[in-house]
Amino acid sequence: MTSNETQFSADPGRPERPAGADAQAASSTTTATGAVGDRRRWFALAIVMTAAFMDLVDVTIVNIAVPSMRRDAGASDSQVQWITAGYALAFAAGLITGGRLGDIYGRKRLFLLGIGGFTIASALCGFAVNPEMLVASRLLQGGMAALMVPQVLSIVHATFPAHERGKVFGLFGAVVGLGAVSGPLLGALLMEWDLFGLDWRPIFLINLPVGIAALILGSRFITESRAPKALKLDLVGVALVTLGLLMLLYPLTRGRELGWPLWGYLSMAGAFGVFGALVAYERRKGARDGSPLIELSLFRVKSFAAGIAVQTVFGISLGIFFLVWTLYMQIGLGWGELRAGLTGIPFSLAVSTAAGLSVQKLVPRFGRKVLQAGALTMAAGVLLYLWESGRYGLDIAPWQMILPLTVMGAGMGLIVAPLTDAVLSDVPREHAGSASGLINTVQQMGTALGLGLVSVVFFGRIGERLTPAETGPEFVDAFRYALGWVAAVLGVIFLLMFALPKRPAQHVESAGEPELPAAGKEPELVS
Numbered sequence: 001m002t003s004n005e006t007q008f009s010a011d012p013g014r015p016e017r018p019a020g021a022d023a024q025a026a027s028s029t030t031t032a033t034g035a036v037g038d039r040r041r042w043f044a045l046a047i048v049m050t051a052a053f054m055d056l057v058d059v060t061i062v063n064i065a066v067p068s069m070r071r072d073a074g075a076s077d078s079q080v081q082w083i084t085a086g087y088a089l090a091f092a093a094g095l096i097t098g099g100r101l102g103d104i105y106g107r108k109r110l111f112l113l114g115i116g117g118f119t120i121a122s123a124l125c126g127f128a129v130n131p132e133m134l135v136a137s138r139l140l141q142g143g144m145a146a147l148m149v150p151q152v153l154s155i156v157h158a159t160f161p162a163h164e165r166g167k168v169f170g171l172f173g174a175v176v177g178l179g180a181v182s183g184p185l186l187g188a189l190l191m192e193w194d195l196f197g198l199d200w201r202p203i204f205l206i207n208l209p210v211g212i213a214a215l216i217l218g219s220r221f222i223t224e225s226r227a228p229k230a231l232k233l234d235l236v237g238v239a240l241v242t243l244g245l246l247m248l249l250y251p252l253t254r255g256r257e258l259g260w261p262l263w264g265y266l267s268m269a270g271a272f273g274v275f276g277a278l279v280a281y282e283r284r285k286g287a288r289d290g291s292p293l294i295e296l297s298l299f300r301v302k303s304f305a306a307g308i309a310v311q312t313v314f315g316i317s318l319g320i321f322f323l324v325w326t327l328y329m330q331i332g333l334g335w336g337e338l339r340a341g342l343t344g345i346p347f348s349l350a351v352s353t354a355a356g357l358s359v360q361k362l363v364p365r366f367g368r369k370v371l372q373a374g375a376l377t378m379a380a381g382v383l384l385y386l387w388e389s390g391r392y393g394l395d396i397a398p399w400q401m402i403l404p405l406t407v408m409g410a411g412m413g414l415i416v417a418p419l420t421d422a423v424l425s426d427v428p429r430e431h432a433g434s435a436s437g438l439i440n441t442v443q444q445m446g447t448a449l450g451l452g453l454v455s456v457v458f459f460g461r462i463g464e465r466l467t468p469a470e471t472g473p474e475f476v477d478a479f480r481y482a483l484g485w486v487a488a489v490l491g492v493i494f495l496l497m498f499a500l501p502k503r504p505a506q507h508v509e510s511a512g513e514p515e516l517p518a519a520g521k522e523p524e525l526v527s
Contacts, residue, residue, distance in 0.1 A: 041159045043221040048152045050214050051115050054207060055145050058122075059087070060183030063322055064341050065191060065200040067330040072199050075131040077459045078253045082135045084323055085451035087142035089249060092444030093242045094146025096293055099154070100233055101147065107154040108224040112215060114148025119211030126204035158225035184348070188341025237282055237293030244274035245445060252452035256459055294438060298427060306499030307423025311439055312446040313496065314415065317489040319450020321382075324458045324482045332475025333394060343398040347409040354413025363418040367503040371415055371422060372494055378411025379490035386483040394472045415493075422500045457485045 062084060069075050069083065102110040121141035128134035190202045198205070248271035251264030258264070279296065286292040299305045329340040354374075362370045385404035392400060420439055461478035463470070 040221050041223075043217065044155065044159055044223065047214050047218045047221060048111065048155050050210065051111070051118075051148055052152050054115075054118070054210060054214075055149055057183040057186065058141070058145075058207065060322075061187035061190075061203050062087075063326040064184050064187035064330075064337055065203050066323070066326055068191060068200040068337065069131075069134070070331075075134070076257065078257050078455065079131040079135055081253045081323070081451055081454055083131075083138050085249065085253065085319070085448045086135055086139045087145075088319070088444050088448040088451060089245055090139045090142030091146050091149075092441050092448060093238065093245065094143050095150060095441045095444065096438070097233065097238050098146040098148075099150035102151045102154055103226060104233070106224050106226045107151045107158065108218070108222045110147050111151035111155065111222065112218055114144050114146075114151065115211055115214050115218065117144035118148055119208055119215065120144075122204045122207035122211065126198075126201045126208075154225070155222060159223060184341040184344045188338040191337035232289065232291045234282075234285060234291060234293035237278065237285070240274055240278040240281065241293070244271045244278065245448065247271035247274060249448060249452040252449075253455050256455045298438065301426050302499055303426045303501045304423055306496055307419065308439065308442050310419065310493055310496045310500070311423070311443040312449075313489055313493050314419075315443040315446020315448075316450035316453065317486050317493070319447040320453055320457060320482055320489075321450075321486050323451055323454050324479055327458070328389075328475055328479035332472055332479060333396070334472065339398065343401055344405070346402045347405040350406045350409025351413040351416070354410040355417035356413075358414045359417045362414070368422065368497060368500050371419060371500065372497045374411045374414025375490050375494040375497060376411070377414065378408050379487050379494070381405070381408030381411055382483050382487045382490065386480050386487070389476060389480050389483070393476060426501060453485075454482070458482045 066080055066083065070080050075083065098110065098114070118141060121137055121144050124137035125134060125141060128137055186206075187203050190206065191200060193202075195202045247267045251267045255261075255264045278294075282292040282294050282296055286296060299308070326340065329335045329343065330337065335343075358370050358374070381404045384407060385401070388400055388404060389396060423439060458478045458481070461481050462474045466474055
């Protein structure tokens with residue numbers, strides 16, 4: 001949910017077209033501008049929103065099926081982590097690159113390529129013959145999502161005039177809420193129905209008709225656009241980011257099963273050396289040709305640097321909670337998928353409600369305090385859940401989880417919606433697009449890191465070769481231990497938020513801002 005919502009939280013500034021812009025750029029811009037008056041743009045909007053919805057649902061729907069995959073496919077604990085973390089890692093590593101490719105080769109072209117690849121990867125996931133194939137297919141699916149998702153914002157900017165974008169962003173907010181609510185519930189229903197005896201596989205196969213329809217309709221209704229001065233690809237930067245993350249995450253996910261070997265610790269330590277090399281290379285590349293993967297000058301802005309830290313740590317907390325929560329309900333408590341899916345509805349509804357309230361009513365009046373209240377509220381919900389889990393043990397009922405889940409959801413909603421505007425408040429307008437893309441990336445990286453840490457804060461508390469009688473109590477204990485970590489992380493987030501501006505500015509174009517003529521206007525850049 002949070003990665004896509006971030007992309008729509010800010011409206012990057014519109015740069016002036018340089019006098020030497022080439023004819024091809026002018027042609028593509030004119031085409032995009034001409035689409036503004038075309039009713040077909042609303043069909044294009046529905047198509048790209050459907051793609052965003054697919055991504056949101058695919059993230060949440062998998063968690064509900066993890067225990068069944070573990071049982072039916074024979075997946076190990078580390079493979080279970082990679083089924084979820086692999087998607088997040090591939091998605092994070094490719095987000096900025098996907099945006100740049102769209103700027104260079106055309107947003108429509110990359111969107112169609114991404115959604116086509118996402119559909120194929122979904123089929124491979126659904127027909128996976130072993131856990132290894134499923135993990136590899138999830139990595140491919142995350143990579144294709146990284147090509148598809150960045151184009152959504154770009155296409156909206158190239159297709160809609162400024163005075164209509166507020167309505168469009170409101171529609172996207174509704175899609176985010178619907179995706180958060182429907183993902184776990186849809187997964188639970190598909191598991192309960194057991195279509196054609198396929199067990200968990202329909203949660204991936206359901207993407208096939210949706211993806212094919214979006215591919216056909218998108219090729220007809222979406223207008224092509226590209227950036228007239230697109231930045232070059234920084235392939236070395238992408239390689240260093242991916243290598244550093246793999247060196248950090250692989251030992252975390254496999255360490256417990258392999259007995260925490262020495263090479264694992266050396267790999268994790270070496271990851272920080274790779275990240276240091278990344279910073280040095282990006283600094284040189286920025287000075288050489290002005291097209292680094294990461295715009296390091298942004299980190300001189302205090303609010304942005306703090307916001308990046310908040311996004312990363314927040315992603316870690318979400319990565320830990322959602323996976324261990326599913327394992328706790330379905331393996332620890334022995335609940336079926338439908339019961340577990342229905343239990344999560346209060347959380348999703350609270351997130352959607354609080355998110356809308358925070359942006360429209362609270363943040364304009366109270367500013368940064370709303371985000372800090374969200375962190376404390378979410379931590380209070382986690383602690384309440386921890387207490388109830390200890391008090392009721394294996395006898396806890398879904399209705400007893402409503403209060404802590406509602407409190408947690410309300411806290412999360414107060415954070416996710418206004419956070420990006422707070423982070424971007426002091427960022428120079430010409431760098432807003434690059435900054436927004438970087439926020440999405442680090443949040444996904446944080447989620448992948450949190451999923452990797454599940455091996456330490458959850459599976460590390462569970463003994464091997466448990467008897468049926470031991471499984472429930474062990475999983476309940478591990479869940480409570482993980483919740484303690486999540487509460488501590490939320491406390492760190494609260495402290496980091498003091499570095500955010502007290503009154504975050506809204507980086508959106510006003511409804512009254514006049515549109516530039518076709519000869520002086522270009523589609524927005526998305527990094």
